[in-house]
Amino acid sequence: MSEAIKVEVSSRGIATLLLNRPERSNAIDQSTLDELVRQFAARAADDRTRLVVLRGAGKHFCAGADLVARASEQEPVTRQTSIVDMLAALDRLPKPTIAAVHGAAIGGGAALAACCDIVLAAENAFFSVPEVRIGRPPLGVTPFLIRAMGHRSFRRYGLSGERFGAAEALRIGFVHEVVSAEQLDDKLGEIADALLHGAPQAQRVLKADLEHSVFPSVAAILGRGASHGSPQTAEAIEGIASFKEKRKPSWYPQ
Numbered sequence: 001m002s003e004a005i006k007v008e009v010s011s012r013g014i015a016t017l018l019l020n021r022p023e024r025s026n027a028i029d030q031s032t033l034d035e036l037v038r039q040f041a042a043r044a045a046d047d048r049t050r051l052v053v054l055r056g057a058g059k060h061f062c063a064g065a066d067l068v069a070r071a072s073e074q075e076p077v078t079r080q081t082s083i084v085d086m087l088a089a090l091d092r093l094p095k096p097t098i099a100a101v102h103g104a105a106i107g108g109g110a111a112l113a114a115c116c117d118i119v120l121a122a123e124n125a126f127f128s129v130p131e132v133r134i135g136r137p138p139l140g141v142t143p144f145l146i147r148a149m150g151h152r153s154f155r156r157y158g159l160s161g162e163r164f165g166a167a168e169a170l171r172i173g174f175v176h177e178v179v180s181a182e183q184l185d186d187k188l189g190e191i192a193d194a195l196l197h198g199a200p201q202a203q204r205v206l207k208a209d210l211e212h213s214v215f216p217s218v219a220a221i222l223g224r225g226a227s228h229g230s231p232q233t234a235e236a237i238e239g240i241a242s243f244k245e246k247r248k249p250s251w252y253p254q
Contacts, residue, residue: 004032005039006057013050014192015043022058027066028108034081040089051096051195053188054112056103061125064107067134067243083108084140088218091115091144092211094204096195100188101125102181111141114148117207118191119175121166122184127174129154130161134243135235135251143221147214149174 006018017039019026028036043049056062065083090097090112099105099116102125110127113119129145131138138145138158146154153172157164169175179187195203211217235251242249 005035009048013048015049016053016055019056019062024066025060025063025104026056027063029066033086036086037081037089040093044093049095054099060103061101061105062109062112063104064109067240087111087115087144088222091218094207096203098191100184107131108141111144114144120188121169121175121178122181123166123178124181125166126163127169128161128163129158133161134239143216
């Protein structure tokens with residue numbers, strides 16, 4: 001198993017998947033992406049697992065795609081697993097899922113939270129969908145985020161890339177509850193205990209049924225032509241370079 005993901009399953013069947021790249025703010029590289037897909041499949045198949053919790057090691061939950069790793073690529077690479085594949089696997093996981101968010105949940109990190117059944121946020125949590133700021137419209141993650149925060153809110157935060165805090169995330173319905181960082185573990189335990197009162201098969205059937213009650217469905221998302229990423233445009237090349245060089249991109253007026 002990759003060291004990028006640490007897995008612990010409690011005696012009560014609570015599987016905690018800890019994103020474990022704190023030196024990169026738990027940014028998702030290809031090995032992390034592949035391992036998440038493997039873990040979601042393993043948790044779905046494991047009868048001991050009653051629910052799945054996603055957390056991040058260190059100061060942040062997840063800073064999204066690892067742009068430094070992406071910037072080092074010489075040319076686009078065809079990958080077996082895309083972020084959309086991973087998010088779809090999480091969204092379809094037949095057991096209850098909780099994201100316990102602290103610090104940053106950015107881009108793909110925000111989308112990870114969006115695909116969980118319940119999102120609990122510490123007061124220091126903040127979110128953003130900043131892809132347009134590096135010239136890459138977030139076409140793959142957009143449907144998942146719209147389903148979680150609503151079309152109107154996404155029009156603002158998707159187009160501007162602004163950060164928004166836990167209180168705003170609660171207001172727009174992106175998170176379910178906000179607590180202090182010190183209360184995060186206790187509240188997570190309360191929510192997990194509430195979920196354990198539910199009958200596993202009933203929860204599985206309900207989650208499958210919910211797929212037919214939301215638009216777009218995961219099947220529709222996977223069927224979108226642009227679902228597996230954005231083209232490597234001149235804007236994208238400049239945007240990633242400006243991120244790596246810690247400067248404003250060329251399109252920002254001075």
